[in-house]
Amino acid sequence: MPIISRRSQETPMSPFRKLAILAEEVKKRGTHVYHLNIGQPDIPTPPLALEKLKNSLPNIIAYAPADGLASTRAALASYYQKYGHAIQADEIMVTAGGSEALQLALYGCFEEGEEVIIAEPFYANYSGFAHIAGVRVKPVVSHIGNGFALPSLAEFEAQIGPKTKGIMLCNPSNPTGTFFPESVIRGLGDLALRYNLFLIIDEVYREFLYDGQTYFSALDLEDLHDHVVIVDSVSKRFSACGARIGMLVTRNEALREAIGRATKLRLSAPVMGQLLTEFMIEEMDAYLPAVADEYVKRRDTLFARLSAIPGVTTYKPGGAFYCFAQLPVDNAEDFCQWLLESFNYRGATVMLSTGHAFYATPGLGLDEVRIAYILNQRDLHAAMDVLEQALLAYPGRKGQNIPT
Amino acid sequence: MPIISRRSQETPMSPFRKLAILAEEVKKRGTHVYHLNIGQPDIPTPPLALEKLKNSLPNIIAYAPADGLASTRAALASYYQKYGHAIQADEIMVTAGGSEALQLALYGCFEEGEEVIIAEPFYANYSGFAHIAGVRVKPVVSHIGNGFALPSLAEFEAQIGPKTKGIMLCNPSNPTGTFFPESVIRGLGDLALRYNLFLIIDEVYREFLYDGQTYFSALDLEDLHDHVVIVDSVSKRFSACGARIGMLVTRNEALREAIGRATKLRLSAPVMGQLLTEFMIEEMDAYLPAVADEYVKRRDTLFARLSAIPGVTTYKPGGAFYCFAQLPVDNAEDFCQWLLESFNYRGATVMLSTGHAFYATPGLGLDEVRIAYILNQRDLHAAMDVLEQALLAYPGRKGQNIPT
Numbered sequence: 049m050p051i052i053s054r055r056s057q058e059t060p061m062s063p064f065r066k067l068a069i070l071a072e073e074v075k076k077r078g079t080h081v082y083h084l085n086i087g088q089p090d091i092p093t094p095p096l097a098l099e100k101l102k103n104s105l106p107n108i109i110a111y112a113p114a115d116g117l118a119s120t121r122a123a124l125a126s127y128y129q130k131y132g133h134a135i136q137a138d139e140i141m142v143t144a145g146g147s148e149a150l151q152l153a154l155y156g157c158f159e160e161g162e163e164v165i166i167a168e169p170f171y172a173n174y175s176g177f178a179h180i181a182g183v184r185v186k187p188v189v190s191h192i193g194n195g196f197a198l199p200s201l202a203e204f205e206a207q208i209g210p211k212t213k214g215i216m217l218c219n220p221s222n223p224t225g226t227f228f229p230e231s232v233i234r235g236l237g238d239l240a241l242r243y244n245l246f247l248i249i250d251e252v253y254r255e256f257l258y259d260g261q262t263y264f265s266a267l268d269l270e271d272l273h274d275h276v277v278i279v280d281s282v283s284k285r286f287s288a289c290g291a292r293i294g295m296l297v298t299r300n301e302a303l304r305e306a307i308g309r310a311t312k313l314r315l316s317a318p319v320m321g322q323l324l325t326e327f328m329i330e331e332m333d334a335y336l337p338a339v340a341d342e343y344v345k346r347r348d349t350l351f352a353r354l355s356a357i358p359g360v361t362t363y364k365p366g367g368a369f370y371c372f373a374q375l376p377v378d379n380a381e382d383f384c385q386w387l388l389e390s391f392n393y394r395g396a397t398v399m400l401s402t403g404h405a406f407y408a409t410p411g412l413g414l415d416e417v418r419i420a421y422i423l424n425q426r427d428l429h430a431a432m433d434v435l436e437q438a439l440l441a442y443p444g445r446k447g448q449n450i451p452t
Numbered sequence: 453m454p455i456i457s458r459r460s461q462e463t464p465m466s467p468f469r470k471l472a473i474l475a476e477e478v479k480k481r482g483t484h485v486y487h488l489n490i491g492q493p494d495i496p497t498p499p500l501a502l503e504k505l506k507n508s509l510p511n512i513i514a515y516a517p518a519d520g521l522a523s524t525r526a527a528l529a530s531y532y533q534k535y536g537h538a539i540q541a542d543e544i545m546v547t548a549g550g551s552e553a554l555q556l557a558l559y560g561c562f563e564e565g566e567e568v569i570i571a572e573p574f575y576a577n578y579s580g581f582a583h584i585a586g587v588r589v590k591p592v593v594s595h596i597g598n599g600f601a602l603p604s605l606a607e608f609e610a611q612i613g614p615k616t617k618g619i620m621l622c623n624p625s626n627p628t629g630t631f632f633p634e635s636v637i638r639g640l641g642d643l644a645l646r647y648n649l650f651l652i653i654d655e656v657y658r659e660f661l662y663d664g665q666t667y668f669s670a671l672d673l674e675d676l677h678d679h680v681v682i683v684d685s686v687s688k689r690f691s692a693c694g695a696r697i698g699m700l701v702t703r704n705e706a707l708r709e710a711i712g713r714a715t716k717l718r719l720s721a722p723v724m725g726q727l728l729t730e731f732m733i734e735e736m737d738a739y740l741p742a743v744a745d746e747y748v749k750r751r752d753t754l755f756a757r758l759s760a761i762p763g764v765t766t767y768k769p770g771g772a773f774y775c776f777a778q779l780p781v782d783n784a785e786d787f788c789q790w791l792l793e794s795f796n797y798r799g800a801t802v803m804l805s806t807g808h809a810f811y812a813t814p815g816l817g818l819d820e821v822r823i824a825y826i827l828n829q830r831d832l833h834a835a836m837d838v839l840e841q842a843l844l845a846y847p848g849r850k851g852q853n854i855p856t
Contacts, residue, residue, distance in 0.1 A: 313577045
């Protein structure tokens with residue numbers, strides 16, 4: 049057999065694979081599994097947009113231009129302009145999901161062996177994409193105690209070395225739900241300017257912002273037009289994850305030109321998804337506020353329920369639809385596995401994401417989990433009932449694992 | 453400004469970019485441009501499949517599993533089984549177009565710095581994808597004189613060195629339309645087995661096969677299950693290029709496992725395209741024969757017209773919808789540019805692809821062009837009228853460029 053490349057075999061595996069297999073087995077045995085582990089919303093894609101798509105599918109599903117249909121790029125520009133960002137259609141490249149936008153950003157900004165600084169915990173797949181691009185992740189630790197507020201700029205600065213080429217941030221954050229306000233973005237911008245770094249911001253969750261906060265996009269950092277690269281997507285915003293439409297937005301024309309060489313090779317982003325995107329943007333004013341309302345209710349439910357469980361440490365996330373919780377268990381991975389293998393409450397159990405998978409530094413987050421509040425209120429309550437009961441019953445509860 | 457990566461700036465640019473810009477300018481001035489340069493068919497996507505898609509779009513366009521919807525993989529398996537290939541659904545990974553399948557194949561099979569042997573001329577984007585993957589292309593020259601028949605196995609063997617990891621072939625070929633029969637595939641298979649190489653076959657055009665020839669897929673090479681990787685796509689087959697659905701098919705389970713790590717990172721291939729694919733496969737028996745009939749007529753028209761132009765060397769391609777022609781000009785690139793800048797016949801001109809762009813070896817193909825016969829008969833005839841007149845009028849016609 050020919051030798052399979054080391055680089056592919058060493059691509060970080062999804063850390064949740066083992067749990068996902070367990071969950072499938074549990075379901076086959078008839079136990080219901082509440083999936084609090086995934087970022088797949090249960091909210092309908094804008095129904096009117098789907099109707100419009102049905103009524104306007106072309107007879108030939110032909111290639112779009114490599115950087116996107118002109119009409120889709122114009123619609124996306126109108127989205128950013130609505131928030132006051134002076135973004136033109138030609139500054140937007142339509143990609144196959146935010147994932148491709150991120151891959152292109154890494155390819156365009158970093159040479160192999162160069163480094164990106166990211167506050168941990170961070171979206172687990174960043175590690176995998178960095179591996180494929182040959183980019184090294186230098187983590188800066190944030191902590192559940194202050195709701196994963198961004199570490200000080202001095203801590204970022206301490207990580208900057210001769211190979212550092214960029215800083216990356218997801219705002220609001222997957223996996224913590226932490227929202228980073230204008231002052232934080234400006235601080236990172238100053239650092240990027242001072243050290244001549246790219247500032248890559250993943251804005252996929254920017255519409256999910258609670259408590260009257262205002263989003264500040266790095267797109268509005270006046271002096272950093274050549275530094276800022278925005279990774280964005282319609283996936284979560286419009287509950288259209290399978291459309292596979294993302295955006296890379298940058299005013300750095302030379303970077304767009306360099307990245308454009310790669311987008312031209314793969315010819316086109318998905319065309320039906322691009323058309324759907326245009327229609328979803330038409331519906332956004334009617335659609336998005338209700339969605340954000342729904343998520344804030346779920347967040348409040350989750351926060352109230354988690355806070356009421358003895359021994360659980362959490363915080364009220366400001367955005368996205370994720371939250372971290374520190375559990376009174378010795379090892380969250382063992383607990384997540386036990387939940388699926390050995391526990392059920394009223395015929396159901398829950399699947400959580402183990403927290404350590406979102407840290408690059410080994411040994412961090414071992415008693416933490418990420419919870420995605422993508423279930424409706426009733427299911428979310430039921431899932432919290434399960435979690436509450438499970439923590440009472442778990443033999444590895446902190447302080448209880450010593451045989452008495 | 454931060455330094456943009458060298459690797460992105462050095463990604464091979466589309467060699468046709470300059471001509472494409474010229475074509476747009478010409479069109480703005482009111483001249484019609486017959487595009488014989490692109491692989492975008494003018495044939496409708498199966499209309500019944502589009503209808504079915506409209507009637508079955510889900511309310512939530514959710515992520516599919518990373519390797520594809522189970523129903524889509526089953527439909528694709530039925531496609532291969534129809535041709536007698538004993539392929540199971542789990543041996544198929546659904547990708548974002550054949551382009552992603554190719555990128556994944558390069559990533560999984562090759563380490564950086566390893567080599568792939570390809571007969572030139574070959575699909576120009578192979579070079580770009582190889583650049584991104586850090587894979588070196590070792591070309592073996594084929595010639596228009598024998599219709600770009602595959603060079604001898606000895607010539608392939610002569611290119612095999614310690615870093616050689618695979619052989620790649622597009623069958624039938626984009627850009628030459630050459631069909632490689634069973635004996636050729638078996639020959640390459642023997643070589644792959646002998647030297648422990650991957651054999652990557654791009655079967656995107658396998659449905660477009662003329663003159664009663666039978667397709668032999670490397671999938672049926674019994675001893676090479678671990679060597680053979682098929683790159684495939686619904687784009688050309690069903691005139692659904694914008695659906696962005698491709699397939700990577702291999703029986704090498706360890707390779708699928710390694711590549712699967714990368715597909716999981718990018719979460720999902722486009723879902724609407726996957727659903728459309730299922731419906732298109734349902735329609736294939738009613739749809740594909742008529743399409744192949746249409747292309748064979750176009751091929752015959754093209755071949756007859758090209759053969760009738762004095763000084764043009766060509767051949768009758770056995771498959772796909774491309775043909776090469778050697779023109780009686782000193783430099784085909786100058787001629788293609790002149791066609792757009794300085795010539796029109798009855799208000800129209802043609803855009804061709806310059807042949808040298810499909811060779812890796814500098815200096816080859818300088819008087820050759822690739823012609824895609826993706827226009828209906830009437831337009832194809834009109835385009836050939838333009839080409840015929842242009843070759844009469846061109847000042848750089850071979851032997852005429854010396855001032856008299």
